Amino acid sequence: GAVVSQHPSRVICKSGTSVKIECRSLDFQATTMFWYRQFPKQSLMLMATSNEGSKATYEQGVEKDKFLINHASLTLSTLTVTSAHPEDSSFYICSARDTGNDEQFFGPGTRLTVL
């Protein structure tokens, strides 16, 4: 089946630093990718929809200046958490929609811990 990768899988950083998370569709083109955040024992919360070649669309309550999204190619979207704080510690999961058949696949997730 289709594969979506995320890098890094786990990151620990100091408060105030920025962290970049990459999401790649490995064997299909994804015009649209989605970024979710999941806190412990809670469900996935959609943060933003990333569209190749255009600006991302953010969900209500998500700061676009804090969570920078770039979707520069049909196989890569990046999420940068700027000036990270401990409350940003979470599990970040991307999902890519296959442009060819409209199926949606999830990456393995990135666990971010901000000290």
Place this chain on the structure above:
Amino acid sequence: GQNIDQPTEMTATEGAIVQINCTYQTSGFNGLFWYQQHAGEAPTFLSYNVLDGLEEKGRFSSFLSRSKGYSYLLLKELQMKDSASYLCAVRDWWAGGFKTIFGAGTRLFVKA
């Protein structure tokens, strides 16, 4: 907006059958997904319904009624490894395209 409701927790016995319900309200319904998620891992796809009726896949079946805004996931012959969270998700059409919104998830505990 969207609203997706499912029970918070369920407990069932190994070998039994369990049904996890999901009700939803959306403005541009375009399909309903069920995912399984083990702690610390990303969700894995179980089923997709876009038309009314029952979809069967091995021990897992999923049902959809669009007129009622209702779906259920049926798990048969429960195994201990089925202990996980089960997420109901709805694909919704909005002005910028489709997006998939998740319910809070149902934590299933399978006991011996």
